[in-house]
Amino acid sequence: MEIIILSKEKVKPSTPTPPHLRNHKLCLFDQLALGICITPIFFYKNNNNIVDNRLKKSLSETLTLFYPLAGELSSEDDSTFVKCNDNGVLYMEACVKDNVCMDEFIRDLDLSQLINFLPQHASMGSKMNYGQTLETLVSIQATRFNCGGVAIGGVLFHRLLDGDTMSKFFNTWAKIARGDFHNDDIASLDFTSSSLLFPPQNLPQEFLETNKMIFFYEEKSLVRRFVFNARAIEAIKMKVSSENVPNPSRVEALTTFIWKHLILATRTTKGVSSSPIMVAHVVNLRSRIDPKLLNAFGNLVFIATSEVIDMSDDDELDLPHLFGIVREMFENMNSENLKALQGDDALDCIVDMATQVGSLLPQLDTYKFSSWCNFGLYDVDFGWGKPIFIAPFIEPISSLNKQQIILVENGRNDGIEAWILRNNEEMLELEKDEEFLTYASSNPSVH
Structure with a gap:
């Protein structure tokens, strides 16, 4: 073209x-x-x-x-x-x-x-x-x-x-x-x-480099688009839910499901049964802080992370177990915990978190999610009607993203699209995962 x-x-x-x-x-x-x-x-x-x-x-x-x-x-x-x-x-x-x-x-x-x-x-x-x-x-x-x-x-x-x-x-x-x-x-x-x-801080150069190492490196990767329709999402919500951790949101359920199958792809390509892993999700803080800042301009997001986990038991890949980790990760982003980022100790808090995670590189496998859901992007109507398709462009060849999963609403069937960037080997494994493809359609027509 x-x-x-x-x-x-x-x-x-x-x-x-x-x-x-x-x-x-x-x-x-x-x-x-x-x-x-x-x-x-x-x-x-x-x-x-x-x-x-x-x-x-x-x-x-x-x-x-x-x-x-x-x-x-x-x-x-x-x-x-x-x-x-x-x-x-x-x-x-x-x-x-x-x-x-x-x-x-x-x-x-x-x-x-x-x-x-x-x-x-x-x-x-x-x-x-x-x-x-x-x-x-x-x-x-x-x-x-x-x-x-x-x-x-x-x-x-x-x-x-x-x-x-x-x-x-x-x-x-x-x-x-x-x-x-x-x-x-x-x-x-x-x-x-x-x-x-959340006033700006004098960020040490060492911290900036560590932060980039955690989520970014230069490597050839593949981008794929997977679509989960409304029926598939409801089925996944039922699979991840349990009596102890009920009522998953759409984003929580898909994060859990995709995370599990990416872990399986990582294990297959590495040829190992366990390795330290961490799930991370970009979280909008506007409604989570006190006072709420629903109309704040700029970046009011933080990357919520799970504890670093060494999953050596296949039972730990049980969806309800993984969902418990995801739910806890989101719940930790509350007004009380976020106060640590508001005071004089904010810089020390952030540097300590990055240092702890950075010390586990390069063995650590991170799975970073973000969501564009519930932003009203399909209401962006310039007078021509609502958009029929929205793409969150990800450049695979020169991208420094270590990996990335962006969840975007699908404008036609109440579904959600997952745009996934992973290294070549893991993506090829994911595309062969029959259970994953039972719920996800690979780059279907927008019609």
């Missing part, structure tokens, strides 16, 4: 950012976000859609509300501020050269082609370092298919925002574009509380 770039420009906020808002202070969790980008792609149905000036104009108005996204991050490694200087965001318009209809593309989805719908100049985050300067913190590409379908792809620097803020940004932009925005929708967006509650 070949993409033709039609235009490329910077879009700036419609109203200049006032002097008293020119410095946006980062919080501790912004600092902990590794130098990667969030890369969603939204696909919209054939409605003879026209990518017109409305999209740029509404983006400009949105940047006035989300003004840090139009700023610049200092090149200094220890910077704790974003310069809100209205530098702007990169905005590109493109079209598909080949006579490929969007329905045809997503019916026979080739994951390797998704990169075409993201701004090509922009780093996917695979080589980013702490403090590295980007041309823009956000880049957008609007791509038109000949049939009239449209794809909106974004590259958003993770240091400045998480999935919750990403969703608020796209939903606000879409509301403004379709003329359905009211000031009350965004009046409560909070740019200051997170840095007051």
Whole structure:
């Protein structure tokens, strides 16, 4: 597939950012976000859609509300501020050269082609370092298919925002574009509380390197998309549930199920019956802290981790047992435990956690999950109707992600998609796992 770039420009906020808002202070969790980008792609149905000036104009108005996204991050490694200087965001318009209809593309989805719908100049985050300067913190590409379908792809620097803020940004932009925005929708967006509650710290370089080693290394990997429909999810919830640990959520159940089968794949490829393992899950803290900060801008997430476990007994791979570990991991992310990250001892707490885990490398196998569920991403309607498909792009070849599992809602059948990045050998084993494939469909048609 070949993409033709039609235009490329910077879009700036419609109203200049006032002097008293020119410095946006980062919080501790912004600092902990590794130098990667969030890369969603939204696909919209054939409605003879026209990518017109409305999209740029509404983006400009949105940047006035989300003004840090139009700023610049200092090149200094220890910077704790974003310069809100209205530098702007990169905005590109493109079209598909080949006579490929969007329905045809997503019916026979080739994951390797998704990169075409993201701004090509922009780093996917695979080589980013702490403090590295980007041309823009956000880049957008609007791509038109000949049939009239449209794809909106974004590259958003993770240091400045998480999935919750990403969703608020796209939903606000879409509301403004379709003329359905009211000031009350965004009046409560909070740019200051997170840095007051979790102030930035002077992070030691040794900690930064250890943190990257735990979750990142450079290795050829494979990305696969698996879809769990609503019926499969209900069946998995029943399998993981027990009298002692009942009522799993959809995300808890899928995390448990996928984790088990990845452990089996790891054991097969390593040729061992046991090794130290750890499950981790990115957790949105907005509703878990006291006071709640439901409208906080930026990164208000933390990676919840289980204890390091050495599973030598097959009984320990029993789904209810694994679910108990997952449930405990989530429950530990409560307001009382999170107070340790608010006080003067926050840095010591984080460094100690990283040091303990880092000491087990490279033997430790980590399984890191994140979820885009319940963010309202399928409500991002620019006036063309809701998206028919959303892809969380993951670049396999140059990605520094050691492994990653992203859970995303499926817009058609109340299902959930699991986008999984693992090394080649483990992924090939997972694709042969008959029990796993009883519940998961491998890259099915979006239709």
